[in-house]
Amino acid sequence: MCCKRRLLPLAFALVQGTALATGVSGVKPTVRWMTVDFPPLFMVTGPGHGVGDYAQGIAVARLGDYEHQLQAVPPNYQRIEQEMKARGDVCFAGFLKTAARERFMVFSEPYLMMLPIQLFVPADHPQPPATDSAVDLAGLLAAGTFRLGILGGRRYGASVDPVIDTYKDSPSVYRRYSKDQLGGLVSMMAAHEHGLDGILAYPSEITYLQKQPKATPLALRAYPLKGAPAFMYGYFACSNSDLGRAVIAGINQTIPGIRAQVAEIYSHDLTPETRASYLHLLHKEWGVELATN
Known part of the structure; x- marks a missing residue:
């Protein structure tokens, strides 16, 4: 490498x-x-x-x-x-x-x-409902029992942004703006802080993060999002x-x-x-x- x-x-x-x-x-x-x-x-x-x-x-x-x-x-x-x-x-x-x-x-x-954004959920947490392995993000958030973590200020693409934007003032979506945005979100899930149930990220980001020496050890399951493009x-x-x-x-x-x-x-x-x-x-x-x- x-x-x-x-x-x-x-x-x-x-x-x-x-x-x-x-x-x-x-x-x-x-x-x-x-x-x-x-x-x-x-x-x-x-x-x-x-x-x-x-x-x-x-x-x-x-x-x-x-x-x-x-x-x-x-x-x-x-x-x-x-x-x-x-x-x-x-x-x-x-x-x-x-x-x-x-x-x-x-x-x-x-x-x-x-590759498109995916939903990552800790393997030891309750898993979201999925059809053909894909998660309907709009339906998941609408149910009111899932709290999503995202990077503050990031845009996630035409199939995801409208869904997230409808929750801009809702506790269902937590936006992290600190320097260690993605790593911080993973650490929060591992520590069960703020009740985060999953995060949105690119597959390459998660793979890179998990290879770092000080990465939070946390097994994650990845879910494609319903309606997301292939790339x-x-x-x-x-x-x-x-x-x-x-x-x-x-x-x-x-x-x-x-x-x-x-x-x-x-x-x-x-x-x-x-x-x-x-x-x-x-x-x-x-x-x-x-x-x-």
Whole structure:
């Protein structure tokens, strides 16, 4: 695994080197890249770098007409959205595309194919009702006996967000905004704090988290969500400004050449069974073929 990730430090170094050049010439327009700690997509601290870090590094290295600054922000997507609304020079390499975001962001072509959000429930807790292994999230929350944990500020996609939004003022959905968002939610379930019965997460996030030395030991069962797509896309996004649109146009030229490597890195944090399903989808949708082992 360490060998397969060896391109990441190089890509990240390219970002850092370019960022240090900011302000030297005073001629090139500056792009402000938001960076956050959301393993395994972004890793500001800790060993290694994430899929988003890699993609961002390649994009920055090839956008030589701009100066680039990195700005670390708290792991809260709403903070990045606020930056994009307020300024015309902000970019981020890890958003889902939503109609609300398209009002003030411009999106690239998709560079990352991801498996969809799933519901994770402790194996020793009462399990939710499921049909063909899939859970009806709307019905589960409507029953009033299940308390769901989610990451504060995150959007989960068109099939999930409307359901969650109907519970924005309800104790049925707990939103965690602290730095250790996902790990904190898992710890809360293990300690039976706040009565959390399950959490929403990407499969790659859970697999990555469970491999960490200080991870909370907790056996989890994963459930697909009824109506969820077979996959989701990750995008670069920039402020919807002349600068943002120009940056995205340049990024789009790099995307066909990075999809295979991005998919390879992403798939490292999947279980063998889940990775096999992912590789099938990747080849079917994008024609990208990766080794099965």
